[in-house]
Amino acid sequence: MADANQQKQIQEAKFEIKNLLKQTGQKPDILIQLGNMAEATLKDKALYPSFRQKALSTGINDESDLPPQPNPFTLSIYVALGKLTSEMAQTGELGA
Amino acid sequence: MAKLENNQELASKGRSGDTMLAHINPHEAEMLRLMGGAGSVNPDTGLPEYKPSWKRVIRVAAVVVSIVYPPAAIAVGEFLGFTGVAAGAAGAATISAGTVLATGGTPEQALKAGVASAAGAGVGGATAAELGAVGSAAAGGATSGGASVALAGGDAQDILKGAAKGAVISGGAAGITELAKAATTPSVDYSIAPKSQYGGEPGIKATMGEGTQLFSDTQPGGLGIQAVPSLSGYGLSQSTQYGGEPGIKGEPSTEIPTYKSSLSPEAQRAISGAAGAGLNYLLTQPVPGAPSVGADSGGGAVSPAVSGISSSGATTGLTGARGAGEIESKQTGKPRQDVWNESSLRLKDALGV
Numbered sequence: 001m002a003d004a005n006q007q008k009q010i011q012e013a014k015f016e017i018k019n020l021l022k023q024t025g026q027k028p029d030i031l032i033q034l035g036n037m038a039e040a041t042l043k044d045k046a047l048y049p050s051f052r053q054k055a056l057s058t059g060i061n062d063e064s065d066l067p068p069q070p071n072p073f074t075l076s077i078y079v080a081l082g083k084l085t086s087e088m089a090q091t092g093e094l095g096a
Numbered sequence: 097m098a099k100l101e102n103n104q105e106l107a108s109k110g111r112s113g114d115t116m117l118a119h120i121n122p123h124e125a126e127m128l129r130l131m132g133g134a135g136s137v138n139p140d141t142g143l144p145e146y147k148p149s150w151k152r153v154i155r156v157a158a159v160v161v162s163i164v165y166p167p168a169a170i171a172v173g174e175f176l177g178f179t180g181v182a183a184g185a186a187g188a189a190t191i192s193a194g195t196v197l198a199t200g201g202t203p204e205q206a207l208k209a210g211v212a213s214a215a216g217a218g219v220g221g222a223t224a225a226e227l228g229a230v231g232s233a234a235a236g237g238a239t240s241g242g243a244s245v246a247l248a249g250g251d252a253q254d255i256l257k258g259a260a261k262g263a264v265i266s267g268g269a270a271g272i273t274e275l276a277k278a279a280t281t282p283s284v285d286y287s288i289a290p291k292s293q294y295g296g297e298p299g300i301k302a303t304m305g306e307g308t309q310l311f312s313d314t315q316p317g318g319l320g321i322q323a324v325p326s327l328s329g330y331g332l333s334q335s336t337q338y339g340g341e342p343g344i345k346g347e348p349s350t351e352i353p354t355y356k357s358s359l360s361p362e363a364q365r366a367i368s369g370a371a372g373a374g375l376n377y378l379l380t381q382p383v384p385g386a387p388s389v390g391a392d393s394g395g396g397a398v399s400p401a402v403s404g405i406s407s408s409g410a411t412t413g414l415t416g417a418r419g420a421g422e423i424e425s426k427q428t429g430k431p432r433q434d435v436w437n438e439s440s441l442r443l444k445d446a447l448g449v
Contacts, residue, residue, distance in 0.1 A: 006163050013156040020153050025113040042171045059111035061150040062136055072175040072187075073194035076168045077154055080161045087164075 014084055018094065021085075024060050028089045034058070035082010038075040045070055051078075109140040114147060151198075158198040161191055188213035 002010060021028060034055055041047040048070040055066055055078070066074070088094045107117045120128070125144065129135050133146025161168050172190045173183030193210030197203065 002163050006160070009156070009159045010163060013153075013160050016153045016156045020150075023113065024147060039171075042175050045175070060147075062139070064136075065150055065154075070175075072172040073158075073190050074154075075175070076161050076165060076172055076191060077157045079168070080164045081153070081157050083164045084157070084160070 010084070013080075014088055014093065017081060017085055017088070020060060021094070024058075026058060026060060028085045028094055030058055031085040032082050032089070035079050035085065038078035038082065041070065042072060042075050042079070051075075106141055106143075109138065111138060111140075111145065111147065114138075114145055117143070155198050155200075158191075158195040161195070185213075 017031065020026070021031070034051070037047065037051040037054060041051045052066050052068070052070075055061060056063065085094075103117055107115060110116070125135070125146075128146040131146075136145055136147070137143070138145045165171075168191055169184050169187035171187065173185065173187030176183075176186050176190065178186045189210035192213035193206040196206035196209045201209070
C-alpha cells in the first residue's frame with residue numbers, strides 16, 4: 001500500500017502521462033503496449049530491438065532516450081508507465 | 097533570403113502532432129523549453145521541436161517504478177545477470193541510482209543511494225558468499241543505472257569510477273547494517289582463536305580469497321577490523337583482541353590470543369563482505385607502476401564477471417602515496433614502523449579511515 005508521499009508521486013506521474021498523451025495525440029494503448037513489451041524484454045534481452053523500434057516509432061522519444069544497448073532501468077520505467085497508464089484507462093482517469 | 101517553397105512539406109514531417117513551422121528567437125525557444133518542451137531535433141528536418149519532454153515523464157515515472165512495479169528490483173538484477181540476493185541488490189542499486197540521476201542528483205548522490213539500496217536489499221539472510229557478492233552487485237547495478245543517465249549528458253567516466261567505489265561503500269554498509277542488527281539483539285559471547293575464526297571458516301575463505309588474510313593470525317594488527325567504523329562500539333573486547341590495542345594500534349605481536357566478541361556470526365560475515373568488496377574494488381584500481389589486473393582500469397567498473405572478489409593480481413604499490421612506516425597513530429600522531437601489511441592498508445584506504 002503506497003503511503004501519502006508515494007500516492008503524491010504516483011499522481012504526479014499520472015499527470016505527466018496525461019499531458020504527454022494529450023499533447024502528442026497518442027493513445028493510451030501505445031504506452032500500455034510498450035510497458036508490456038518492456039516487461040517481456042526484462043526477461044528476454046533478445047526482445048529489445050523490437051521494443052526499441054516500436055518505442056521510437058511513436059515519436060514520443062528519440063534515439064538518445066533509447067540507445068541500441070538495452071538498459072534495465074529504462075525498461076523498468078516503461079513498465080511503470082505502462083502500468084500507470086493501464087490503471088488510468090481502467091479507472092476512467094483518462095476521460096472518454 | 098530565399099523563401100522556403102516546400103515549407104508545407106517540411107511542416108508535414110513534424111512528429112507527435114507537430115504541424116507548424118515558425119520563426120522564433122532564442123528567448124522564445126527558452127520559453128518553450130521552460131514550458132516543458134524538449135528542444136530535441138527532428139531527425140527528418142533537422143529543425144528543433146518543442147514537443148513534451150520525454151525526460152520530464154521519465155523523471156516522474158522513475159520515482160514510482162518500485163511502487164507500481166514491485167518486482168522491478170529482481171527483474172532488473174536478473175537482467176544484469178545476477179541471481180538470488182545479488183539480483184535484488186543489483187536491481188535495487190540500479191533503480192535507486194538511476195532515479196537519483198534522473199531526478200537531477202549528482203553521480204555521487206546516485207551511487208550512495210544505489211549502494212545503500214543494495215545493502216538494504218542484499219544483506220538480510222544472506223550467506224557469506226552472497227554478502228561477498230553484494231558489493232560487486234551494487235557496483236554493477238549502480239553502473240548500469242548511472243549509465244542510462246550518463247547517456248543523457250552525465251559524465252560516464254565519473255559514474256563508472258564512482259560505481260566501482262560503490263562496491264566498497266556497499267560492503268561497508270552491509271557491515272554497518274549487520275552491526276546495527278547485532279547491537280540490537282542479545283549477543284552471544286564466544287571464545288575462539290583468530291586463526292580458526294577467520295582463516296579456517298569455509299565459505300568466507302573461498303569467497304574472499306585474499307580477503308582472508310586480513311583476519312589471519314599472521315597479521316596481529318587485525319587492521320581489517322580497524323577499518324570498520326564504529327565497530328568498537330559493538331562489543332569487541334580490549335587488549336586481548338589482537339594483541340595490544342586491537343584494530344587500532346596494530347602493534348606486532350607474537351601472541352595468538354583467544355578473544356571474545358559479542359558480534360554475531362552474521363555481523364562478522366558482513367564485515368568480511370565489506371573487506372571482500374573493498375579488495376575487489378582496490379584490485380580494479382590503476383596503480384602507478386603496478387601490473388594491470390582485473391577489470392578495466394579506466395572506468396574501474398566492477399562487473400558481474402569479477403564479483404567473485406578476485407584475489408589474483410597485484411598486491412603492490414596501492415599505497416604508493418604513503419611510504420612504508422608512515423601510518424601515524426590516531427592516538428599519538430607519531431609514525432609507526434612496520435605495523436601493517438599491504439592488505440591492511442588496502443582496506444584502510446578503501447574505507448577512508
